[in-house]
Amino acid sequence: MRVKVLIVEDSKxxxxxxxxxVEAVEGIEVVVTSSGFEALKLLPRHRFELIITxxxxxxxxxxxxxxFVKKNPNYREVPLFIITTEGRDQDRERxxxxxxxxxxxxxxxxxxxxxxxxxxxxxx
Amino acid sequence: MSPGSKALAEFVAExxxxxxxxxxxxxxxxxxxxxxxxxxxxxxxxxxxxxxKGLSGLFGQERISRLAHGTEDLLDRLRLGKLLLDGAxxxxxxxxxxxxxxxxxxxxxxxxxxxxxxxxxxxxxxMASMGAPVEVAADDPLDRLELEAQVxxxxxxxxxxxxxxxxxxxxxxWRVRAAFDxxxxxxxxxxxxxxxxxxxxxxxxxxxAQPGGAHGIAFDLIFGAQVDREALETGLKGxxxxxxxxxxxxxAAAATSALLQAVQPAAxxxxxxxxxxxxxxxxxxxxxxxxxxxxxxxxxxxAAPDVPVRVTGAAPEAPRRGATPARGSxxxxxxxxxxxxxxxxxxxxxxxxxxxxxxxxxRATAAAMLPEAQQPLLSHVPEDMEPGPLEWPTSDADVPxxxxxxxSPAPAPAPSSVPVVAYLQGAAKASPKGLSVAPMAPSGAPVxxxxxxxxxxxxxxxxxxxxxxxxxxxxxxxxxxxxLLIKANxxxxxxxxxxxxxxxxxxxxxxxxxxxxxxxxxxxxxxxxGLLEARMVPVGQVFDKLARLxxxxxxxxxxxxxxxxxxxxxxxxxxxxxxxSDPLMxxxxxxxxxxxxxxxxxxxxxxxxxxxxxxRAEQKGNHVVIEVSDDGSGxxxxxxxxxxxxxxxxxxxxxxxxxxxxxxxxxFQPGFSTARSVSxxxxxxxxxxxxxxxxxxxxxxxxxxxxxxxxxxxxxTLPVTLxxxxxLLVGVSGRTYAVPLNSVLEIVSVQPREIRTVxxxxxxxxxxxxxxxxxxxRMFALPxxxxxxxxxxxxxLAQERLGIAVDELHGQQDIVTxxxxxxxxxxxxxxxxxxxxxxxxxxxxxxxxxLEEGMAVERRRA
Numbered sequence: 001m002r003v004k005v006l007i008v009e010d011s012k013x014x015x016x017x018x019x020x021x022v023e024a025v026e027g028i029e030v031v032v033t034s035s036g037f038e039a040l041k042l043l044p045r046h047r048f049e050l051i052i053t054x055x056x057x058x059x060x061x062x063x064x065x066x067x068f069v070k071k072n073p074n075y076r077e078v079p080l081f082i083i084t085t086e087g088r089d090q091d092r093e094r095x096x097x098x099x100x101x102x103x104x105x106x107x108x109x110x111x112x113x114x115x116x117x118x119x120x121x122x123x124x
Numbered sequence: 125m126s127p128g129s130k131a132l133a134e135f136v137a138e139x140x141x142x143x144x145x146x147x148x149x150x151x152x153x154x155x156x157x158x159x160x161x162x163x164x165x166x167x168x169x170x171x172x173x174x175x176x177k178g179l180s181g182l183f184g185q186e187r188i189s190r191l192a193h194g195t196e197d198l199l200d201r202l203r204l205g206k207l208l209l210d211g212a213x214x215x216x217x218x219x220x221x222x223x224x225x226x227x228x229x230x231x232x233x234x235x236x237x238x239x240x241x242x243x244x245x246x247x248x249x250x251m252a253s254m255g256a257p258v259e260v261a262a263d264d265p266l267d268r269l270e271l272e273a274q275v276x277x278x279x280x281x282x283x284x285x286x287x288x289x290x291x292x293x294x295x296x297x298w299r300v301r302a303a304f305d306x307x308x309x310x311x312x313x314x315x316x317x318x319x320x321x322x323x324x325x326x327x328x329x330x331x332x333a334q335p336g337g338a339h340g341i342a343f344d345l346i347f348g349a350q351v352d353r354e355a356l357e358t359g360l361k362g363x364x365x366x367x368x369x370x371x372x373x374x375x376a377a378a379a380t381s382a383l384l385q386a387v388q389p390a391a392x393x394x395x396x397x398x399x400x401x402x403x404x405x406x407x408x409x410x411x412x413x414x415x416x417x418x419x420x421x422x423x424x425x426x427a428a429p430d431v432p433v434r435v436t437g438a439a440p441e442a443p444r445r446g447a448t449p450a451r452g453s454x455x456x457x458x459x460x461x462x463x464x465x466x467x468x469x470x471x472x473x474x475x476x477x478x479x480x481x482x483x484x485x486x487r488a489t490a491a492a493m494l495p496e497a498q499q500p501l502l503s504h505v506p507e508d509m510e511p512g513p514l515e516w517p518t519s520d521a522d523v524p525x526x527x528x529x530x531x532s533p534a535p536a537p538a539p540s541s542v543p544v545v546a547y548l549q550g551a552a553k554a555s556p557k558g559l560s561v562a563p564m565a566p567s568g569a570p571v572x573x574x575x576x577x578x579x580x581x582x583x584x585x586x587x588x589x590x591x592x593x594x595x596x597x598x599x600x601x602x603x604x605x606x607x608l609l610i611k612a613n614x615x616x617x618x619x620x621x622x623x624x625x626x627x628x629x630x631x632x633x634x635x636x637x638x639x640x641x642x643x644x645x646x647x648x649x650x651x652x653x654g655l656l657e658a659r660m661v662p663v664g665q666v667f668d669k670l671a672r673l674x675x676x677x678x679x680x681x682x683x684x685x686x687x688x689x690x691x692x693x694x695x696x697x698x699x700x701x702x703x704x705s706d707p708l709m710x711x712x713x714x715x716x717x718x719x720x721x722x723x724x725x726x727x728x729x730x731x732x733x734x735x736x737x738x739x740r741a742e743q744k745g746n747h748v749v750i751e752v753s754d755d756g757s758g759x760x761x762x763x764x765x766x767x768x769x770x771x772x773x774x775x776x777x778x779x780x781x782x783x784x785x786x787x788x789x790x791x792f793q794p795g796f797s798t799a800r801s802v803s804x805x806x807x808x809x810x811x812x813x814x815x816x817x818x819x820x821x822x823x824x825x826x827x828x829x830x831x832x833x834x835x836x837x838x839x840x841t842l843p844v845t846l847x848x849x850x851x852l853l854v855g856v857s858g859r860t861y862a863v864p865l866n867s868v869l870e871i872v873s874v875q876p877r878e879i880r881t882v883x884x885x886x887x888x889x890x891x892x893x894x895x896x897x898x899x900x901x902r903m904f905a906l907p908x909x910x911x912x913x914x915x916x917x918x919x920x921l922a923q924e925r926l927g928i929a930v931d932e933l934h935g936q937q938d939i940v941t942x943x944x945x946x947x948x949x950x951x952x953x954x955x956x957x958x959x960x961x962x963x964x965x966x967x968x969x970x971x972x973x974x975l976e977e978g979m980a981v982e983r984r985r986a
Contacts, residue, residue, distance in 0.1 A: 011138065011178055011179055013183065017182045017183075040306075058171070059313075060331055063278045064278045068331045085178050090280075090281045098277060098278065106178045106181050
C-alpha cells in the first residue's frame with residue numbers, strides 16, 4: 001500500500017519536476033494540483049500522508065493552506081513541506097511558524113528531498 | 125526525442141507562456157505610464173518573474189535564472205512599496221523582457237553567446253542597484269488595524285504590504301465572509317471576486333480554519349473598499365457574503381492598541397437582499413455597542429451609546445435611522461475621532477451633524493491622514509525625469525546604423541522630403557526564413573552595448589504547440605466514438621458477408637453498406653473540420669507581440685504613435701499565424717520608421733501630432749485580410765517610378781503605360797530594394813519582396829494602397845488554413861492538376877473566338893470586364909489540343925483576377941498538399957503535389973504565383 005503525497009505548485013514545469021522526484025521514491029503515490037483551491041477540494045477526498053506546497057500561488061497562498069491544514073482536526077497531523085526560492089525569508093518563517101515541517105529552497109537536489117520524505121513518511 | 129530534449133521543450137514551452145503573460149502585463153503598465161500602477165498588475169508581473177526564476181533554476185538554465193532573480197528582486201521591492209515605479213524602472217523591466225526572450229531563444233537552440241551573458245550580468249547588477257528606497261514611516265499603520273494576530277500570521281509579506289497600504293490611505297477595510305459548498309466553492313469565490321473587483325481590492329482570501337462541515341467551506345476575504353458601505357452591500361446582493369468592518373484606530377491612539385486587541389470586529393450584515401433590516405445597527409446593539417464604546421473611550425470621546433460620534437459612508441441617513449455608535453464605530457476603517465480630526469477619503473463620508481459631546485467636527489480630507497512622504501506608493505516620475513537613451517539603451521541594432529548617417533528619425537524633415545526609398549527599404553531585421561531567433565551580434569561586439577542584441581528577435585514562437593479548448597477536444601473525442609460505432613457496424617456487415625460466402629449479396633446488404641459509408645463520410649468530414657479548428661489560433665497572438673514592438677520602435681524613432689488594433693479574435697491556422705509575424709513586423713517597422721512623419725512635421729502638415737498605425741484583421745469567406753496601415757505621408761509614386769527606371773526594372777515606355785496602382789506594386793519587385801542601398805539606408809537586410817515571398821509561401825498575396833499625404837495601407841490576403849484544402853481537379857493535355865478551390869471564383873465555358881488579343885496578350889471579356897487569360901498548356905509547355913470550347917477557371921485573390929484555360933473538369937476533392945523537394949521546389953506556378961487516393965499523384969497549382977505570372981507576362985510583353 002503506497003502512501004499519498006500531495007504536491008501544490010502552480011508552475012507546471014516545477015510541479016512535474018517535483019512530482020517526478022517524489023514519485024521516484026518507492027512506496028509513494030503522488031497527487032498534484034496547480035492551485036490552493038484545488039488542494040482544498042482534494043483534502044477531504046484523499047488521505048494524504050504529506051503535503052508539499054508552494055507559497056506564492058494565485059488563489060490562496062501556501063501559508064493559508066498550511067494554516068487551514070494545521071487548524072483542521074482532520075488534517076492537522078499531516079506534515080507539510082514548503083517550497084520556496086531564496087530571498088523569501090519572511091514567508092518561509094511564517095510558514096514554519098504556522099506549523100510547516102520543512103522548507104525546500106528551489107532548486108533543490110533529489111537526494112535532499114528523498115531523505116526528508118523517507119524520514120517523515122517513515123519509509124524504509 | 126531524447127529525455128533531455130523533451131525536458132528542454134517543456135521548459136521552453138512554459139517559459140514562453142510566462143514571458144507572453146509578462147509581455148502583456150508590461151504593455152499595460154507601459155500604456156498607463158504616468159498614472160498610478162495597479163498593484164494587482166505589478167504583483168502579476170512579480171509572480172511571472174518569480175515563476176520564471178523557479179522554473180529556470182529547476183532546469184539548470186542559469187543565465188535566465190540569474191536575470192529572473194534580479195528582475196524578481198526589483199519587482200519585489202516595487203510591489204512591497206520599497207521602490208518607486210518610474211520610467212527608468214519600467215524601461216529596465218522591458219529591457220529585461222527582451223533579454224529573457226533572447227536567452228530563451230539561445231536556450232532553445234542550445235547555444236550561449238558571450239555578449240548575451242555579459243548583458244545579463246550588467247542588467248542584473250544595474251537592477252540590483254536601481255532606485256532610491258522609499259522612506260518607510262517609523263510607525264506601522266498595520267498596528268492600528270484591529271485584526272487578530274492569527275489572521276495576520278497567514279499573510280504573505282506582499283499581502284501584509286497591501287493591507288498596510290490600504291490602512292495608510294484610509295481605505296475602509298472589510299472582512300467579507302462567505303460559506304460555500306466544498307464541491308464548487310471556487311466558482312462561488314470567483315463570482316464573489318468578480319463582484320468585489322470593481323469596488324476595491326481583495327487583499328487576501330483566507331480559507332476559514334473552522335471545519336465547515338463535511339461538505340462546506342467558509343472563506344474570509346480581506347477587502348479594501350473604494351466605495352461606501354451602501355454601495356458595497358448593493359454590489360454583493362445575492363451572494364452569500366457577510367460583511368463586517370475592520371476597525372482602524374487613528375494614528376495618535378496607536379499606543380492604546382492593546383486595549384482593543386480583544387475586541388472582535390463587529391456584527392455581521394448580510395449582503396443578501398432583504399437581510400439588511402434584520403441587522404440594522406439599532407437592532408443589534410449589544411456587542412456592537414460594546415465595541416463602539418470601547419473605541420470611543422480610547423479615542424478620548426464620550427462613550428455615550430446614544431450619541432453618534434462618528435459617521436460612515438451612510439452618514440447622511442444615520443440620524444434619520446437613529447444610528448447607534450456601534451454603526452459609526454465600524455462603518456469605515458480609518459475613522460478619525462478626536463482633535464486631530466482624521467477622515468476617510470470617500471466622498472460620501474461627511475461630518476455628523478450631531479458630533480456630540482466634546483468632539484470637534486470631523487474633516488473629510490483624505491490627504492490629511494498621510495504624511496507627505498508616504499503618499500502615493502507607485503507614483504510615476506514625470507517623463508522629463510526619464511534618463512536619456514545613453515544611460516538606458518533600449519537596445520536596437522539600428523542605433524549604430526542611425527548614428528552612421530542614415531535618415532535621422534528625430535527632428536523631422538518636411539513630409540515631402542521623407543525619402544521614398546527609405547520608406548520602402550526600411551525593413552524587418554529578422555531573417556525571413558527558418559526558425560529565426562535573435563541574430564546575435566558578432567562575438568567581437570563591444571560588451572555593454574545591449575543594443576545589437578534584441579531588436580531583431582523574431583516574433584515567432586519558440587514552441588510548436590497549440591493550446592486547444594477542452595470543449596473542442598471533447599467534441600473530437602465524441603466524433604471518434606461515433607466513428608467507432610460505424611466501424612463496428614461495418615465489421616458486422618463484413619462478417620455477415622464472409623459467412624454468407626458464395627451467396628450473392630442482397631440488395632438490402634448493399635443499401636446497408638451504402639448507408640454506413642455515408643455515415644462514415646459525414647463523421648470523417650466533421651472530424652476533419654474539428655481537427656482543423658483545433659489548429660486555429662486567434663491572430664491576436666501576433667498582434668499582442670507586435671504591440672510591444674511598436675511601443676519600442678516608436679520610442680526609438682522619436683515619434684508619437686497610437687496603435688489601433690482590431691480583429692484580434694479572427695482565427696487562422698497556427699502555422700499561418702506563426703509565419704505571419706515576421707512579415708507583419710516588417711510592415712509595421714516600415715510604417716513607423718518611414719511612413720509616419722515626426723510630430724512636428726505632422727503638425728506642419730495640418731495633421732494631429734499623434735500618428736495612427738492600424739493593424740486590422742477581418743475574415744472574408746475562406747480568407748483573412750490583414751491590413752497594416754498608417755496615416756503618414758504616403759508613398760510617392762513618382763519617386764517609385766524614378767527608382768524603378770533607374771534600377772532597370774521597367775523601361776520608360778512601360779512606365780508611361782502603368783497605372784498608379786501598378787506603379788505602387790513595383791515596390792514588391794525583388795530588384796527594387798537592393799541589399800546595398802538597404803544597408804546604406806537603414807542597416808537592415810530585407811525588402812518588401814521578401815515579405816511578398818513569405819506571403820506567397822502561405823498562398824497569400826499582398827497589395828498596397830497609398831495616397832500622398834494621407835497614408836499607406838498594405839492588405840495581406842491569406843487562406844484560413846493550409847492543412848487540408850478542397851481542390852478542383854482539372855485536366856490539361858491529358859494531365860491532371862489540382863486548383864485550390866478557395867481561390868476559384870467561378871468557371872465559365874468560352875468559345876475560342878471569345879478570346880481576344882490586346883497588346884499581344886490574351887484576354888477574355890467577362891460580363892463587360894476584361895479578364896487576363898492564360899492557357900495552362902502553354903504555361904507548362906504541354907502539347908495543345910484543338911478544342912471546340914475552353915473551360916476557364918476564374919481565380920482571384922484580393923483584387924487580382926485571372927482566367928485559366930483548361931480542357932476538362934474532373935470534380936472536387938479534399939487534398940493535403942505536400943511540398944515538392946529539391947529542384948522542383950522552384951517551379952513557378954506549382955505549390956506542391958498531392959495524392960488523390962487512387963494511387964495517382966497530381967500537381968497543385970500555386971494560384972498566387974500564377975496571378976503574378978499573368979501580370980509579369982503582361983509587363984514583359986508590353
